[in-house]
Amino acid sequence: MKDRYAVAGHPVEHSRSPFIHARFAESTGQPVAYGRLPCPPGAFAATVRGFAASVEAGFGPARGCNVTVPFKFEAPALAGRLTPRAALAGAANTLRFDTDGWQADNTDGAGLVRDITVHAGVALQGARLLVVGAGGAAAGVLGPLLEAGPQALVLANRSVDKARTLVQRHTALAVRQGVELRAAPLERTGTAFDIVVNATAASLSGAPVPVAGQVLRPGALALDMMYGAAARPFLTWAGEHGAHGRDGLGMLVEQAAESFAFWRGVRPPTTEVLAELQRAVAQESA
């Protein structure tokens, strides 16, 4: 019988996670069924606990879930134990319902690092890195980016205080890793970065890319954590300034693979799934 998993969030109707995990289950032969768990605002904890306790005819128990917007900051409170990277982020995207207590993890940063280094083939070690945004998306990735050993990481945000708070949380790690880490307002980031990651929600409100084109060195990697129409303004901007634009689909697939491994102890192959998703999203937005 298949163990049950789901993606918990609001909304989750358009989530690609069920497709991705169905492919992972096929390729690894793991008995996994993965669905959607819509959580009404204010009812995240109750909905997830209900899922964990639920019984479904013909299926095994619920073993875990992914957590997406807007509940990633609420997820750690449901777990008795946090992985170090979830504790550092203060946010979790993965819960595992272990019988001796729940465990929370955050696989977003590892997913981003793998997408940049493996799929995009760009080295993080020694690179100058700009992360724009200081919300939940940025919080989840800062630790793993620092651990990948860039030379410098600038965290820029419209509300610079939020960037400062996030930088403070990560200062000890940056010092250990020998990474120059600082917070900056959007108009004083510095220029000519090797890698620029957009972790803002600016495009969702139709706002322009919130940093100047000079942040990109020629040939830089410019990665938006979003995909489809939401990523288009950033990718167009990247192309106009001589950078290689990349959307968030690779990160999405890789964070899912990391969650799957956390649950099942088996790492699924990702290249084919990513190619399928890229084709599907390109067709939908054509």
Ligand code: ATR
């Ligand atoms: P998420 O969990 O997806 O990161 P969030 O916590 O609401 O969502 O954060 C959204 C991020 O996008 C924030 O960094 C936000 O900047 P502020 O902290 O100053 O609000 C950023 N953002 C949203 N709209 C923006 C805009 N028009 N220009 C610049 N930054 C914007």
